[in-house]
Amino acid sequence: MDLSAARQVAASPRPWRNPMPVASRAARDPLFAFLLAGVALFGGYQVVQHFEKPPVIFTPEIEQAQVADLATLTGRKATAQDRARLKAEYLAEELLFREAIDRNMHLTDGETRKRLVDKVRYLIAGAPPEPSEEELVDHYATHLNLYRAEPRTSFTQIFRQQKPADAGVLLARLNAGETIGGEDFWLGRDFPRYGDSMVRGIFGQPFVDTLKTAPEGRWIGPIPSPRGWHFVKKSERIASAMIPFPAIKDQVRQDYMITHSNAAISQALAGLKEKFDVEE
Numbered sequence: 001m002d003l004s005a006a007r008q009v010a011a012s013p014r015p016w017r018n019p020m021p022v023a024s025r026a027a028r029d030p031l032f033a034f035l036l037a038g039v040a041l042f043g044g045y046q047v048v049q050h051f052e053k054p055p056v057i058f059t060p061e062i063e064q065a066q067v068a069d070l071a072t073l074t075g076r077k078a079t080a081q082d083r084a085r086l087k088a089e090y091l092a093e094e095l096l097f098r099e100a101i102d103r104n105m106h107l108t109d110g111e112t113r114k115r116l117v118d119k120v121r122y123l124i125a126g127a128p129p130e131p132s133e134e135e136l137v138d139h140y141a142t143h144l145n146l147y148r149a150e151p152r153t154s155f156t157q158i159f160r161q162q163k164p165a166d167a168g169v170l171l172a173r174l175n176a177g178e179t180i181g182g183e184d185f186w187l188g189r190d191f192p193r194y195g196d197s198m199v200r201g202i203f204g205q206p207f208v209d210t211l212k213t214a215p216e217g218r219w220i221g222p223i224p225s226p227r228g229w230h231f232v233k234k235s236e237r238i239a240s241a242m243i244p245f246p247a248i249k250d251q252v253r254q255d256y257m258i259t260h261s262n263a264a265i266s267q268a269l270a271g272l273k274e275k276f277d278v279e280e
Helices: 003-010 018-025 030-052 060-074 081-101 111-125 133-142 168-177 196-203 205-213 247-277
Strands: 153-159 189-194 221-224 228-238
Touching: 030 189, 060 081, 111 247, 133 247, 153 196, 168 221, 168 228, 189 196, 196 205, 196 221, 205 221, 205 228
Parallel strands: none
Antiparallel strands: 153 189, 153 228, 221 228
């Protein structure tokens, strides 16, 4: 080839190549598809993490509120050192709070759980309006079973930690009017007009049942209890009776408020069950 022909070949434009076949082949590559899926998953995870764990930000509104509180408490303006301290304290408290949530302390710590439940109860139910006298009387009349004084008993006991071997002889001596010795009992010998619930808490339900049917004025026993053995003489039994409304008005008012709050909570629970997908 002579020099002029070589120059013509060099000067002629190179043929244009379409890049699409290369991109098409890359798109069909399984490794490329896997890479795209990984990028999409990573991006989606970052978005979800952003919404689930929003960043801790000390906003100007928070700073303004804290500075105002400081001025109210101390009667002076906040210095630069005060502002720095308030910011550090806020961030520390917020971080510790989020760490507590991240550790599920609101689910596992009983006291924390109770406080949160009580707070949400109040947010849902609010404070019921103050009831009128008529509403209180109506609540009292509708729930008479709640306002009865429990049965009460007056009795004397002689305590022994171990069951006496001569229990029958001792019982006969007591009913003959003799005095026999007993061991010290932390509440003493005499129990004037003790309610059944109090007797139950001290001696147990079997003791209460025996005391109910015991004759008045005579010694019986020894009756077993978780504490030991007791010779008992019942002197008085007062039956259950209604407590007059004026004597229990404060309790009726409290019960009225609780009843109305519970009604609001019950109404809200239906929606909460759907929201949190309760399985029953």
